[in-house]
Amino acid sequence: MAPSFHFTVSFLEPGYHVYQITLHIDDLPLGRHSLNLPVWTPGAYEIQDFARHIFDLHAMANETSLELSHTGKNSWEFETFAAEQAVTVQYKVYAFELGVDTSHLDASHAYWNGAQLFFWLDEYKHQPFTVRIEAPAGWKVATGLDPDPVHANQFVARDYDVLIDSPVECGTHRTLEFTVDDKPHTLALWGHGNENAPELNKDIEQIVKAQRDIFGELPYHHYTFILHLADRGTGGLEHLNSTTCGVERFSFKPRKKYRRVLGLIAHEFFHLWNVKRIHPDMLGPFDYSHEVYTHLLWAMEGFTDYYAGISLRRANLFSVAEYLNSVAENVMAYEQQPGRYVQSLAESSFDTWIKLYKPDEDSRNRTISYYLKGDLVGTCLDLEIRHRTQNHYSLDEVLRRLYQRYAAHGIGFPESVYQETVEEVAQSSFQDFFDRYIRGTDEIPLATCLRYVGLEISRRYKNPDRDEENDSFDSLESTDSTVAKPWLGIETKASEAGIQISGSYTSGPAAAALYAGDQIVALNGFQVKKPEDLSHRVERDCQIGDTVTIALFRRGQLLTVPIVLGQAPYDKVEIKPMADPTEEQKIAFESWLSAPLSSAKSH
Ligand SMILES: [Zn+2]
Numbered sequence: 001m002a003p004s005f006h007f008t009v010s011f012l013e014p015g016y017h018v019y020q021i022t023l024h025i026d027d028l029p030l031g032r033h034s035l036n037l038p039v040w041t042p043g044a045y046e047i048q049d050f051a052r053h054i055f056d057l058h059a060m061a062n063e064t065s066l067e068l069s070h071t072g073k074n075s076w077e078f079e080t081f082a083a084e085q086a087v088t089v090q091y092k093v094y095a096f097e098l099g100v101d102t103s104h105l106d107a108s109h110a111y112w113n114g115a116q117l118f119f120w121l122d123e124y125k126h127q128p129f130t131v132r133i134e135a136p137a138g139w140k141v142a143t144g145l146d147p148d149p150v151h152a153n154q155f156v157a158r159d160y161d162v163l164i165d166s167p168v169e170c171g172t173h174r175t176l177e178f179t180v181d182d183k184p185h186t187l188a189l190w191g192h193g194n195e196n197a198p199e200l201n202k203d204i205e206q207i208v209k210a211q212r213d214i215f216g217e218l219p220y221h222h223y224t225f226i227l228h229l230a231d232r233g234t235g236g237l238e239h240l241n242s243t244t245c246g247v248e249r250f251s252f253k254p255r256k257k258y259r260r261v262l263g264l265i266a267h268e269f270f271h272l273w274n275v276k277r278i279h280p281d282m283l284g285p286f287d288y289s290h291e292v293y294t295h296l297l298w299a300m301e302g303f304t305d306y307y308a309g310i311s312l313r314r315a316n317l318f319s320v321a322e323y324l325n326s327v328a329e330n331v332m333a334y335e336q337q338p339g340r341y342v343q344s345l346a347e348s349s350f351d352t353w354i355k356l357y358k359p360d361e362d363s364r365n366r367t368i369s370y371y372l373k374g375d376l377v378g379t380c381l382d383l384e385i386r387h388r389t390q391n392h393y394s395l396d397e398v399l400r401r402l403y404q405r406y407a408a409h410g411i412g413f414p415e416s417v418y419q420e421t422v423e424e425v426a427q428s429s430f431q432d433f434f435d436r437y438i439r440g441t442d443e444i445p446l447a448t449c450l451r452y453v454g455l456e457i458s459r460r461y462k463n464p465d466r467d468e469e470n471d472s473f474d475s476l477e478s479t480d481s482t483v484a485k486p487w488l489g490i491e492t493k494a495s496e497a498g499i500q501i502s503g504s505y506t507s508g509p510a511a512a513a514l515y516a517g518d519q520i521v522a523l524n525g526f527q528v529k530k531p532e533d534l535s536h537r538v539e540r541d542c543q544i545g546d547t548v549t550i551a552l553f554r555r556g557q558l559l560t561v562p563i564v565l566g567q568a569p570y571d572k573v574e575i576k577p578m579a580d581p582t583e584e585q586k587i588a589f590e591s592w593l594s595a596p597l598s599s600a601k602s603h
Contacts (some may be wrong), residue, residue: 001027001084005127007118009168009511010134015094017105021117023089030083033122035059035076038288041115042165043237043275044101046357049073050116053103067506069105074289093117098230100237100244101395108134109171109190111228111244113237114164115288125285136169142175142188143168144224144242161285165240165276169226171187176201179207185223191229193249200252200261203317207266208584209290210306211316215273215403216395223272238271253480259326260319266308275300278402281412296415298438302374303395306382307377313593320599324455328573330375330445331457335569338507340368345377345438361503366490373525376444377437383449383592384433385426391591397425407427454585456578456596461485464539480572486544487568490514491533497521497553499531509566515554522551538565556558577601 008022028437039050050124059066059078066078066087080087093116095103103112118129129569132154133141144166145155154591157163162544169188176197185208187201202223212218220241227236228420245264251257275283282294294300308328312318320324332342348356348370355367382395396422407415422430436442447457460480489508497519504511514520521527527536542548542565550561577600578585587595 002025002127003029003124004119005121005124005130006130008059009112009117009131010135011110011136012092013112014105014136016093016109018396019095019103019110019112019117019274020450021091021093023119025082025087026087026122028080028121030085032077032079034088035073035089035119035121036073036289037119038115039074039165040291041101041113041237041286042284043239043497044287044357045269045291045297046355048101053094055092056589057089057430059089061085061087067354070556080554081318087118089545091109098228098246099234100228105465108167108376109173110139111167111169111190111226113167119159119307120160120288123341124311124434127159127513129157129160129163131155131157131168132164133168133170139171140173140175141170142173142186142224142226144220144222146221156193162240163509164288167226167237167239167243167244178202178205178208180205180212184221185204185225186222187225187227189227189229191249193229193247193252193340194227194251195252196541197444199421202270203262203315204265206315206317207269207311209264210311211266211270211273213314214307214311215400218546220272221276222580223269225269227265236268238268238276240276243268243271248255250366253585259312259318259322262312263308263326266311267304270304270307272312273403273407274304274399276492277407278399279407280415280418281411282415284412291353293350295346295349296418297352297534298345298370298377299373299418302345302376303378305371306395314538320593321601323593324575324600327376327379328457328575331575332373332571332573334368334372334376335459335573337364337368337372338505338570339364339366340373340443341441343367344441345370345373348373348454365505365506373444376446377538380437380444380446380449381422381430381433383452385422386588387452388426388428391588393425394592398422401425416436450575451578452585453589453592454578455575455589455600458574458576460574461568461570461571475510480574483537486542486565488514488538488548488550488563489566489568492520492534494531495519498529499534510563511563513563514552515549515563517554520550521553522549524549525551 004026006024010020012018012020019507039049052369059068061080068076071077077524093516095105101113103116143155146155148154148156169190171190173188173190178185178201187204189197224242229247229249233248236243236245247261251261280294280296286292309323313323348368356369375470386394401421402413419430419434433438437444450457463480488504488510490501490510491503493502499520499585501514501516501518502513503516523534523537544565544567546565547562550563552559564590577597586597
């Protein structure tokens with residue numbers, strides 16, 4: 001008889017942030033057995049060593065304690081002395097880290113990722129698991145797990161991967177619902193802010209429909225959106241039929257901020273296809289004990305970002321002008337990363353465990369994000385496929401073929417298949433494209449690809465008097481200029497002392513003179529208190545070539561450092577329709593964004 005696995009999760013005292021977990025195993029064979037906890041959780045490519053939160057672990061068989069030996073940082077062993085034995089393992093987990101990939105328990109709710117709470121035993125990852133939740137009165141549960149049809153507050157997972165891939169929100173959250181293709185979708189909101197919950201629910205429904213249209217079906221029985229509203233954003237994490245997103249509670253207004261919330265949700269939802277089902281073979285089933293390596297995270301994450309924007313546009317939640325402005329903002333962010341000439345997308349993917357997830361003050365100069373560059377390469381690849389096939393095919397078709405050939409059969413694909421599928425869809429070679437922009441560090445052909453659809457890209461200097469974050473400015477007209485600005489070439493942040501340097505550009509004038517961690521206190525003999533005061537004084541009152549004096553504290557010592565101001569790189573990108581687009585360009589644009597090119601001129 002195969003053993004069966006039943007977890008019970010209870011909250012002894014939520015205010016102490018401690019989960020009490022009981023694992024009851026029936027019919028365990030005779031012999032030595034190994035208990036293991038994941039060291040990472042899928043979607044967050046970082047070793048987190050969750051076992052550090054485990055304590056008070058013990059095991060019993062027939063009222064008798066079993067001796068547990070600690071065999072590794074995330075593993076324990078015990079021995080059973082009878083065949084088909086019932087074993088109970090009990091332990092506690094401290095959980096007070098509010099994030100999408102962590103676990104949290106307090107008086108207001110319980111939220112967990114299975115990788116932090118649930119052991120797997122030996123090779124028994126493919127059996128079903130049940131989870132019973134002993135919640136305080138009045139608390140309810142939101143999760144992608146299937147409810148047990150017989151027992152209330154009990155859930156079933158067909159195997160360990162599903163158990164780990166189904167976070168649980170349990171508490172007094174608000175619940176909203178909608179149905180697409182007869183499938184129920186639940187939005188669970190924990191926390192309050194300036195959200196309009198019914199409008200949010202309706203907008204998410206539009207995102208679901210727009211993305212469903214790409215693949216023609218929704219490959220799940222039900223889907224759960226868990227949304228945490230707190231004092232800071234914690235990002236998002238994708239799962240098989242659910243997602244958790246954490247956003248700053250007042251990020252639903254103005255509209256520009258709200259679109260970012262929708263963009264995050266659209267990104268995580270799109271992952272149910274791209275990465276959860278369409279993925280290289282290294283990304284599932286997972287090895288939870290070690291890092292897993294792939295060169296394709298630009299396709300898994302960057303293309304998911306690309307489709308988040310595209311689906312907001314197709315769902316009419318982005319106007320054409322808003323969409324093009326968001327592309328322009330991404331181009332600007334990309335062009336402010338000198339590391340794009342150092343690290344390729346393939347390397348950035350492979351090294352994510354030690355670079356993207358472990359950034360330092362010099363990362364900008366040596367690395368490139370596979371999200372940011374992957375999104376723009378997705379734009380180029382989509383437009384290039386459309387161009388070469390006279391708009392018959394697009395990147396959608398590449399994803400559909402990968403979905404039908406691999407994901408629909410529950411398997412990943414070998415890495416080389418990605419380029420091959422692109423070439424098959426476009427009926428031409430993309431060797432040069434992949435060599436230069438994915439495996440290499442050549443500048444991406446954005447201007448060329450945007451020209452296919454009648455758009456041109458220009459670069460300017462931002463008007464320092466404009467409040468980008470809080471104005472509702474969406475027009476493509478601007479007050480920005482082409483007159484070069486002076487700069488120090490440093491990044492700063494507010495600190496207790498005033499202004500702390502968080503990093504510098506290797507190509508900037510202060511690169512070898514000002515260090516990360518320096519506390520700037522004065523410019524040309526006058527005190528500066530805030531990062532924006534320093535940048536405004538440099539931009540408004542100084543000229544390129546001026547020598548300025550920076551007074552700073554370095555490791556507690558007061559120093560004065562002269563810097564010759566350099567010329568800042570452009571800090572504003574605009575994407576606009578060309579003055580005289582051809583018929584061909586107009587048709588290509590409309591086929592891409594489902595709106596006429598002329599609509600790009602106004603909002
Ligand atoms: Zn993602």
